[in-house]
Amino acid sequence: MVGPLSNWLIICYRVATEPSALRVATWRALKQMGAVKLGDGVYFLPNTPIFSGELEGLRARIQAGSGSAVVVIADGLSEDDEASLRAAFLAARSDEFQQVQRSAIRLVEHIAREEATDDYRFAEVDALEEELEKVRRQFQRATNRDHLGSPHRDDALCAVTEADRRLRAYLDEAFQRDASPRAADSPSALTPT
Numbered sequence: 001m002v003g004p005l006s007n008w009l010i011i012c013y014r015v016a017t018e019p020s021a022l023r024v025a026t027w028r029a030l031k032q033m034g035a036v037k038l039g040d041g042v043y044f045l046p047n048t049p050i051f052s053g054e055l056e057g058l059r060a061r062i063q064a065g066s067g068s069a070v071v072v073i074a075d076g077l078s079e080d081d082e083a084s085l086r087a088a089f090l091a092a093r094s095d096e097f098q099q100v101q102r103s104a105i106r107l108v109e110h111i112a113r114e115e116a117t118d119d120y121r122f123a124e125v126d127a128l129e130e131e132l133e134k135v136r137r138q139f140q141r142a143t144n145r146d147h148l149g150s151p152h153r154d155d156a157l158c159a160v161t162e163a164d165r166r167l168r169a170y171l172d173e174a175f176q177r178d179a180s181p182r183a184a185d186s187p188s189a190l191t192p193t
Contacts, residue, residue, distance in 0.1 A: 007047045007075035011055050014041055015067035022065040029058050034090045034145030036085075045087060046147045047073055072144055089148055096142040097152035103135045104159035111166045120174040132167050135160055 011030070017021045033054055035043035045051040055071045062069040075087070110131065113125055139160050146153055 007073050008044045009047045009051055009055055010074050012042050012046045013062050013069035087145050093146045093150040094152040097150050097156040100139045100142055100156040101159040102164040107131050107163045108166050111170050120177050125174050146191050
């Protein structure tokens with residue numbers, strides 16, 4: 001996380017609507033960086049060396065694809081404009097962390113449903129582990145984009161930690177059930193009386 005910023009990077013671009021490959025690739029790249037939309041073809045990010053390099057690379061790809069793009073540093077903004085950009089960036093990160101929190105809560109609910117139906121099959125264990133990894137990746141991506149310190153990060157982290165704790169307990173139970181002999185398989189169950 002960086003401290004208070006006094007400037008931002010803004011990319012203004014234009015690409016053809018057809019074929020859509022460059023337009024979609026540009027949109028995806030900006031979203032993956034965590035850029036916030038100001039208007040059609042105008043996005044902004046905190047001015048960090050990483051984002052500067054990524055936007056310059058994106059600008060070059062847009063231009064190589066017959067589009068046009070310019071990256072500018074928005075320095076010397078009024079306090080109101082600075083506050084507006086900061087609030088928009090924090091709102092975007094807060095939205096991401098709230099989505100992570102919802103995903104983690106859904107995972108905990110999924111685990112509870114499997115426990116309630118006594119479903120400890122390996123296929124379910126495998127699916128739940130994949131779901132937790134997806135939530136962890138989602139949290140990591142949001143954290144990587146959180147350069148201003150979203151107030152919702154801690155809530156998301158707590159939810160991910162709880163999902164991890166619940167899954168570990170579920171896995172322990174699944175292992176115990178698999179490791180313990182079943183009554184039907186015991187020698188006394190196989191011996192006729």
